[in-house]
Amino acid sequence: MKQEQVLELLKQMTLGEKVGQLIQVLGEDFLRDNVDITTGPLRELNLSNEDLYNVGSILNVVGSENIRKIQDEYLAKNRLKIPLLFMADIINGYKTVLPIPIAQGCSWDTNIVYDCAKLSIEEGKVAGANVNFSPMVDLVRDARWGRVMESIGAEDPYLGEVFAKTIVQAYQGKDELNSKNVAACVKHFAAYGAVEAGRDYNTVDMSEREFRQYYLPAYKSAIDSGAKMIMTSFNTVNGIPSSVNKWLLRDLLRKELGFKGIIISDFSAIEETIAHGVSIDSKDAAYKAITAGVDIDMMSRAYSNNLKNLVKEGKVSEELLDESVLRVLQLKNELGLFENPYGNANAEAEKRILMSKENLNKARKLTADTLVLLKNENNILPLKKCNKIALIGPYADNIGILGSWSIFSEGVKIPTLKETFENKVGKDNILYSKGSEILKEKDINRILLADGKKPIHLENEEENEKKYVKEAIETAKNSDIIILAIGEHYKQSGEACSRANIEIPRIQQNLLNELSKLNKKIVAIVFSGRPLVLKDISEKVNAVLEVWFPGVEGANAITDVIFGDINPSAKLTMSFPQDAGQCPIYYNHYNTGRPQRGDFRFVSRYQDIPTESYYPFGYGLSYSKFIYSDLKISNKKMSKDSKIIVAVKVKNDSNVEGAEVVELYIQDLVASVVRPVRELKAFTKVHLSAFEEKTIEFEITVEMLKFWNEKLEYKAESGKFKIFVGTNSKDTLEEVFEYE
Numbered sequence: 001m002k003q004e005q006v007l008e009l010l011k012q013m014t015l016g017e018k019v020g021q022l023i024q025v026l027g028e029d030f031l032r033d034n035v036d037i038t039t040g041p042l043r044e045l046n047l048s049n050e051d052l053y054n055v056g057s058i059l060n061v062v063g064s065e066n067i068r069k070i071q072d073e074y075l076a077k078n079r080l081k082i083p084l085l086f087m088a089d090i091i092n093g094y095k096t097v098l099p100i101p102i103a104q105g106c107s108w109d110t111n112i113v114y115d116c117a118k119l120s121i122e123e124g125k126v127a128g129a130n131v132n133f134s135p136m137v138d139l140v141r142d143a144r145w146g147r148v149m150e151s152i153g154a155e156d157p158y159l160g161e162v163f164a165k166t167i168v169q170a171y172q173g174k175d176e177l178n179s180k181n182v183a184a185c186v187k188h189f190a191a192y193g194a195v196e197a198g199r200d201y202n203t204v205d206m207s208e209r210e211f212r213q214y215y216l217p218a219y220k221s222a223i224d225s226g227a228k229m230i231m232t233s234f235n236t237v238n239g240i241p242s243s244v245n246k247w248l249l250r251d252l253l254r255k256e257l258g259f260k261g262i263i264i265s266d267f268s269a270i271e272e273t274i275a276h277g278v279s280i281d282s283k284d285a286a287y288k289a290i291t292a293g294v295d296i297d298m299m300s301r302a303y304s305n306n307l308k309n310l311v312k313e314g315k316v317s318e319e320l321l322d323e324s325v326l327r328v329l330q331l332k333n334e335l336g337l338f339e340n341p342y343g344n345a346n347a348e349a350e351k352r353i354l355m356s357k358e359n360l361n362k363a364r365k366l367t368a369d370t371l372v373l374l375k376n377e378n379n380i381l382p383l384k385k386c387n388k389i390a391l392i393g394p395y396a397d398n399i400g401i402l403g404s405w406s407i408f409s410e411g412v413k414i415p416t417l418k419e420t421f422e423n424k425v426g427k428d429n430i431l432y433s434k435g436s437e438i439l440k441e442k443d444i445n446r447i448l449l450a451d452g453k454k455p456i457h458l459e460n461e462e463e464n465e466k467k468y469v470k471e472a473i474e475t476a477k478n479s480d481i482i483i484l485a486i487g488e489h490y491k492q493s494g495e496a497c498s499r500a501n502i503e504i505p506r507i508q509q510n511l512l513n514e515l516s517k518l519n520k521k522i523v524a525i526v527f528s529g530r531p532l533v534l535k536d537i538s539e540k541v542n543a544v545l546e547v548w549f550p551g552v553e554g555a556n557a558i559t560d561v562i563f564g565d566i567n568p569s570a571k572l573t574m575s576f577p578q579d580a581g582q583c584p585i586y587y588n589h590y591n592t593g594r595p596q597r598g599d600f601r602f603v604s605r606y607q608d609i610p611t612e613s614y615y616p617f618g619y620g621l622s623y624s625k626f627i628y629s630d631l632k633i634s635n636k637k638m639s640k641d642s643k644i645i646v647a648v649k650v651k652n653d654s655n656v657e658g659a660e661v662v663e664l665y666i667q668d669l670v671a672s673v674v675r676p677v678r679e680l681k682a683f684t685k686v687h688l689s690a691f692e693e694k695t696i697e698f699e700i701t702v703e704m705l706k707f708w709n710e711k712l713e714y715k716a717e718s719g720k721f722k723i724f725v726g727t728n729s730k731d732t733l734e735e736v737f738e739y740e
């Protein structure tokens with residue numbers, strides 16, 4: 001449709017039809033035969049059956065058959081034949097579930113992040129999704145927050161920036177969005193990752209400098225890459241909830257950053273501003289949200305119950321409403337839905353590509369590059385095939401490894417570690433024992449009840465616990481090595497899954513304690529959605545492989561790494577703390593006036609634990625051994641029109657071919673405001689064959705030196721800068737240069 005036709009359509013719309021476009025509801029109700037919303041969640045929205053055929057978009061219903069049925073029925077009743085938009089959360093895969101986003105980021109590889117996003121969207125698109133609620137680019141520094149699992153750049157603003165762009169381009173294409181692609185919805189604007197004490201939905205309060213410097217860049221990058229939508233966050237930003245925050249949405253997002261796309265609230269977030277205590281009632285919330293700039297109300301009653309009246313009463317101008325409606329119509333038009341309301345929904349393609357052999361093979365390769373080797377004493381890994389292996393633990397034969405966003409993949413059949421290990425070395429070489437449940441009955445029931453699910457009952461829990469451990473010990477006695485597959489439950493991370501204790505569940509720690517008395521070699525495979533406190537575990541075992549929630553090909557990929565078919569190369573994008581008491585902990589912190597000096601008392605430190613993380617940002621091992629040397633800079637001085645070339649030699653000092661992520665950090669030594677001890681500014685992944693050495697070069701540009709100064713201007717200041725290059729954020733070579 002031409003732009004004039006879209007404008008013409010807008011003119012023909014009644015007030016009710018316009019408001020409809022700004023309402024998003026759950027799709028389930030549309031799926032019932034003889035849709036009648038006098039009951040069910042839509043009743044709450046106060047929609048009439050007639051209103052239902054005016055809503056602009058629906059949430060989380062996909063599947064080509066569903067899409068066709070809903071769209072046909074909807075269009076039959078919609079006066080102006082304006083098609084519905086289908087939006088969904090295809091976060092780490094649709095049917096071919098991939099590693100959770102934090103894991104994908106640990107590849108430190110834009111090709112891998114791109115391929116994951118592409119695979120997800122190719123499947124999601126034939127299932128009919130028009131908009132994907134991804135990427136999630138919230139900067140995260142507190143592992144207690146359950147949603148760190150969703151963050152693609154995790155603790156680092158630069159990684160967030162790079163991957164935000166990568167994912168938007170994978171969904172939307174590099175050029176203008178067209179009907180073959182899916183629109184990206186970047187979330188959650190803004191600073192949702194900074195919720196106090198890591199408790200979900202909690203307050204966020206920070207200086208504007210801090211916000212602009214660390215939290216804003218990833219959202220900005222998604223917007224600059226053309227993301228068509230942005231979702232507000234649940235939290236307050238400096239006293240005002242995001243969904244009614246005029247400064248955030250109108251001044252910063254629309255005016256300063258030039259965002260032209262659609263702003264959608266998060267689920268029910270507009271009405272939640274009443275509970276926040278800034279809106280008197282639903283009408284007030286609707287008024288505040290639309291004037292702040294929210295176009296679509298996701299599942300709160302505020303817009304459906306009040307927008308019409310607000311316009312009629314002259315409190316909200318029809319022009320303002322029209323601006324929002326036009327944005328929605330335009331997106332529908334860009335996606336070609338007026339010509340083809342089913343978009344890319346395609347039953348034949350669904351059969352062909354969803355979880356196809358090709359996609360599973362791709363997934364297996366991608367997944368292997370997200371597994372982080374944290375410890376490998378005496379090169380115990382990779383395992384030799386001849387070992388008699390005791391495979392023990394609640395994750396040894398478990399399919400609950402898809403992560404909490406696997407909402408479209410219920411019931412998909414996936415291999416477990418037991419099966420893939422047996423395939424690799426033969427059944428006779430694998431001695432399996434469960435060892436323990438993931439959680440105790442009371443702990444799992446707390447999760448199930450909060451989810452509205454039925455509690456479970458574990459018959460003879462105490463006795464079974466002992467029995468499992470005993471069996472595990474017997475099994476382990478007959479083995480050469482123990483592989484222990486442990487971790488948190490997949491429902492312990494994700495939305496509303498904040499935890500104050502971020503250790504491996506105690507029941508599994510007990511299992512390890514007992515096994516470690518056998519004095520056998522132990523390799524721990526750790527499943528989690530967040531950095532865990534692994535100190536105790538790590539000290540009791542010989543190797544640790546962090547596998548996150550790795551997805552449908554997780555077991556195969558882990559097997560590939562454990563047996564050396566793939567050499568691990570992933571590195572942490574978030575610091576692993578010594579203790580939850582350190583959270584928030586992040587590598588790019590400031591120095592304080594009293595940085596730690598040995599055991600001196602009056603310095604910034606803890607009395608009972610070290611200050612630094614247990615596993616630092618950027619850390620991850622390989623089966624190869626990499627040596628860094630000869631860090632050189634092309635010039636000791638740099639001006640605003642010149643660049644410095646940094647060169648470093650990286651040698652693979654082993655007979656195993658491998659890939660190494662080379663990381664470059666910069667520190668501004670003296671500035672008008674305090675600057676972090678180091679900040680990641682560049683990285684590259686280099687492949688080195690056995691004993692090969694390469695010289696890696698980076699270019700230092702003035703852009704890398706800029707920051708939000710004392711006057712809140714984004715500028716570089718003259719003075720000395722330190723460059724660090726190395727294998728992680730701690731072990732680096734250094735050089736100094738001066739910027740004039």
Ligand code: NOJ
Nearest residue numbers: 060089133187266267495
């Ligand atoms: C709430 C979550 O915060 C958000 O990430 C998600 O996209 C929406 N629900 C829609 O499911």
